[in-house]
Amino acid sequence: MSFNIRLMVNNSASNVADKDFTTLDTLTGVLRNETSVTNPSIRIEADVNDVAECNYFYIPQFHRYYFVTDIRSIRNGLVEISGHTDVLTTALKLGSLSDCIGITKRQEQDWNLDINDGFFKVYQNPIVTTELFPQGFNSFSYVLAVAGSEQTATT
Amino acid sequence: MSEKYSCTSLSHGNIDLYLPNPSDMYFNASSQSSSFTFSDGADLLTKYPKLDKNTTIFVANASSKTIAQNLGFSNVINCQEWKNDRIIFSNGNYLSITAPYTTQGRVDPVLANGTVLYTNQIQPMWADNDRVATCYSYYSNIAYDSVIDSVLGVTTYNAIYINFRFSDTYSRYRDFYGGYLSGVGQIMPSLIVLPVSGQYDIRQFWNGIDPPPTHEDPYSGAGDSTTGGGDGTFDGSSDPVPVPNLPSVGAQDSGFITLFAPTAQQMKDLAHFMWVNPVFDLSAFKKLFADPMDCILGLSVVPVTVPTSGAKNVNIGNLITTVTMNVASQQYIEVDCGTVTMDRFFGSYLDFEPYTKISLFLPYCGTHSLNMDDIAGKTIGIVYHIDILTGSCIAFVKCGDSVLYEFNGACGSNIPVNSLNFASTIENAIRIAVNIGTTVATAGASAPITGANAATRETARKIGTGVSLAGSTAEGALSMKPNVSRSGALGGGVGILGHQIPYFIITRPRLCKPAKQDFFQGYPSFIQTTIGDLIGKGFTSFTNVIISGQYLTDEEETELESILESGVYL
Numbered sequence: 001m002s003f004n005i006r007l008m009v010n011n012s013a014s015n016v017a018d019k020d021f022t023t024l025d026t027l028t029g030v031l032r033n034e035t036s037v038t039n040p041s042i043r044i045e046a047d048v049n050d051v052a053e054c055n056y057f058y059i060p061q062f063h064r065y066y067f068v069t070d071i072r073s074i075r076n077g078l079v080e081i082s083g084h085t086d087v088l089t090t091a092l093k094l095g096s097l098s099d100c101i102g103i104t105k106r107q108e109q110d111w112n113l114d115i116n117d118g119f120f121k122v123y124q125n126p127i128v129t130t131e132l133f134p135q136g137f138n139s140f141s142y143v144l145a146v147a148g149s150e151q152t153a154t155t
Numbered sequence: 156m157s158e159k160y161s162c163t164s165l166s167h168g169n170i171d172l173y174l175p176n177p178s179d180m181y182f183n184a185s186s187q188s189s190s191f192t193f194s195d196g197a198d199l200l201t202k203y204p205k206l207d208k209n210t211t212i213f214v215a216n217a218s219s220k221t222i223a224q225n226l227g228f229s230n231v232i233n234c235q236e237w238k239n240d241r242i243i244f245s246n247g248n249y250l251s252i253t254a255p256y257t258t259q260g261r262v263d264p265v266l267a268n269g270t271v272l273y274t275n276q277i278q279p280m281w282a283d284n285d286r287v288a289t290c291y292s293y294y295s296n297i298a299y300d301s302v303i304d305s306v307l308g309v310t311t312y313n314a315i316y317i318n319f320r321f322s323d324t325y326s327r328y329r330d331f332y333g334g335y336l337s338g339v340g341q342i343m344p345s346l347i348v349l350p351v352s353g354q355y356d357i358r359q360f361w362n363g364i365d366p367p368p369t370h371e372d373p374y375s376g377a378g379d380s381t382t383g384g385g386d387g388t389f390d391g392s393s394d395p396v397p398v399p400n401l402p403s404v405g406a407q408d409s410g411f412i413t414l415f416a417p418t419a420q421q422m423k424d425l426a427h428f429m430w431v432n433p434v435f436d437l438s439a440f441k442k443l444f445a446d447p448m449d450c451i452l453g454l455s456v457v458p459v460t461v462p463t464s465g466a467k468n469v470n471i472g473n474l475i476t477t478v479t480m481n482v483a484s485q486q487y488i489e490v491d492c493g494t495v496t497m498d499r500f501f502g503s504y505l506d507f508e509p510y511t512k513i514s515l516f517l518p519y520c521g522t523h524s525l526n527m528d529d530i531a532g533k534t535i536g537i538v539y540h541i542d543i544l545t546g547s548c549i550a551f552v553k554c555g556d557s558v559l560y561e562f563n564g565a566c567g568s569n570i571p572v573n574s575l576n577f578a579s580t581i582e583n584a585i586r587i588a589v590n591i592g593t594t595v596a597t598a599g600a601s602a603p604i605t606g607a608n609a610a611t612r613e614t615a616r617k618i619g620t621g622v623s624l625a626g627s628t629a630e631g632a633l634s635m636k637p638n639v640s641r642s643g644a645l646g647g648g649v650g651i652l653g654h655q656i657p658y659f660i661i662t663r664p665r666l667c668k669p670a671k672q673d674f675f676q677g678y679p680s681f682i683q684t685t686i687g688d689l690i691g692k693g694f695t696s697f698t699n700v701i702i703s704g705q706y707l708t709d710e711e712e713t714e715l716e717s718i719l720e721s722g723v724y725l
Binding site for chain 2: 013015016017018037038063085087088090091092094095096097098099100101102103104105106107108109110111112113114115116117119120121122123125126127128129130131132133134135136137138139140141142143144145146147148
């Protein structure tokens with residue numbers, strides 16, 4: 001069975017789903033040794049200098065993208081590249097991650113700021129302001145209370 | 156489905172008895188189908204999970220014991236090893252355990268009065284390699300073979316059954332029901348008691364057994380928890396609570412009191428009439444009143460323009476003076492201080508308690524803490540209702556459509572017209588000084604002064620001990636409760652010296668926000684969504700996510716869930 005491995009340089013953070021990577025080389029050969037699909041170790045005929053900057057690879061037959069976890073020079077012209085599945089990018093590009101549903105905890109654009117956010121910190125000195133009402137008490141009057149009815153008064 | 160009796164044996168510890176509903180359990184030996192199932196399809200081991208290889212097995216003889224042990228049962232008792240015993244329960248009933256036969260035992264349920272409900276013959280397991288049971292219930296043995304097989308997980312043709320009671324006719328066509336007894340100490344940790352259908356009911360034996368005292372729940376009186384809730388109406392409608400109307404009946408309507416709104420000159424004219432005018436016949440006046448000032452119930456300054464209804468002569472009791480004054484047309488006056496719209500500052504949870512705090516200074520009522528949850532984003536209005544006779548006032552704080560707060564105070568500043576009033580006024584003035592020192596006024600008002608002379612002496616004492624004065628009057632704040640004297644003198648409010656316009660004091664947190672926090676951490680979100688809808692929207696973390704159809708291993712799916720929950724850039 002023909003076996004392909006595309007060696008790449010990943011320029012994105014590991015938690016970026018749609019990674020920005022550039023292809024260094026695409027190798028075609030035969031898988032001679034047993035290897036794990038999720039944590040493969042692939043020996044390739046190459047000079048270690050040519051693959052030293054590779055930090056990402058893709059194996060179509062395994063349907064997975066991989067982070068390079070180790071590059072070992074076995075002997076002159078033979079290099080062993082080990083990797084671990086990049087489950088995020090694999091699920092996005094080869095699976096159906098886009099169709100999955102979930103409940104967001106935090107989001108960069110679709111947020112609700114009325115939810116308590118324990119991430120925030122506040123300075124110790126608060127902002128103290130005052131705000132006046134438009135009106136208040138602005139005139140004064142004497143009030144004299146006397147016993148008796150004014151209705152009975154005559155001069 | 157099954158009826159469980161939990162009780163404590165006096166001699167053998169905790170015992171659980173399960174009595175299945177007869178209709179849930181059937182056993183038809185006629186077909187010899189080796190089936191022993193319940194109507195819901197569950198087998199005996201599923202139904203009674205305590206029946207396992209640790210079940211104590213009662214066997215007939217030494218060879219049977221060896222076979223049972225080889226099958227995996229760890230607790231096997233030879234019939235000859237059976238010992239006479241009683242398992243006595245708290246209601247006095249007991250299980251009588253005897254071994255009257257060579258290869259059989261009996262576990263008889265006996266009531267406390269000695270009545271044997273029935274002789275429950277225990278047929279020990281019997282090993283018979285040719286599958287021909289020599290005991291009574293041949294066909295039953297076959298069925299129990301399958302039970303034991305299911306327990307052991309092996310196939311055996313040994314005619315084994317644990318215990319079984321059958322009718323006198325050995326009918327093949329019979330439905331049985333019974334119970335599963337477990338935990339009988341060292342004798343029979345697990346025991347199946349199968350009384351014959353329709354003939355015996357072991358429930359009468361178990362009824363009345365008290366719950367184990369050692370397991371008594373101290374909170375049992377609170378009742379067991381149940382499911383509940385979910386019946387909310389989510390009706391968020393609210394009835395508006397407007398500011399009430401002014402009272403329609405006042406003191407003036409009684410005819411005993413007249414309120415005037417005099418000018419300063421009119422007050423001088425009245426004083427001149429009373430104390431200088433030779434026409435004023437004091438001796439004649441004293442026929443009705445001990446003191447002319449008794450007729451003057453109060454003179455105060457109120458912080459409103461008093462509406463009047465024309466000038467009238469002032470009467471002092473029954474004495475008609477020549478002094479005219481404007482008569483107050485109403486005792487209660489409304490003052491509208493307007494509204495303030497409290498826009499949200501942050502537009503987030505920080506606008507609410509406990510992060511943002513708010514206080515409201517109300518002239519004559521003091522400063523009060525409000526709940527910012529009631530204020531944020533609403534239009535706040537303040538309306539005072541003032542009683543110009545007593546100087547009392549109440550401030551209504553309207554949040555949106557409804558009045559949510561009401562604070563009372565005193566806005567009348569009394570002017571002393573005799574020595575008693577003067578004493579009260581001095582005391583109030585001292586309180587002002589103390590309150591200014593305490594900065595924040597408190598709600599309520601000081602206690603009314605009920606005895607002018609006593610108040611005078613108390614005031615003099617306080618002046619001599621300033622420290623204790625401050626301590627005892629600090630709660631008085633900026634507000635004064637109206638001081639209505641029974642002798643006709645009025646105490647005074649002192650809020651007239653303070654600010655005359657209400658205002659909010661708002662304390663907001665000063666936010667410490669890193670640049671691009673939205674990029675690094677996002678903001679709170681609690682929305683059910685499809686992941687595809689978030690592609691291109693930057694940072695996202697999930698509380699729950701369902702991963703399926705990714706062609707990933709189980710371990711990889713778990714890892715993916717963990718990554719999505721910790722945060723990714725989609």
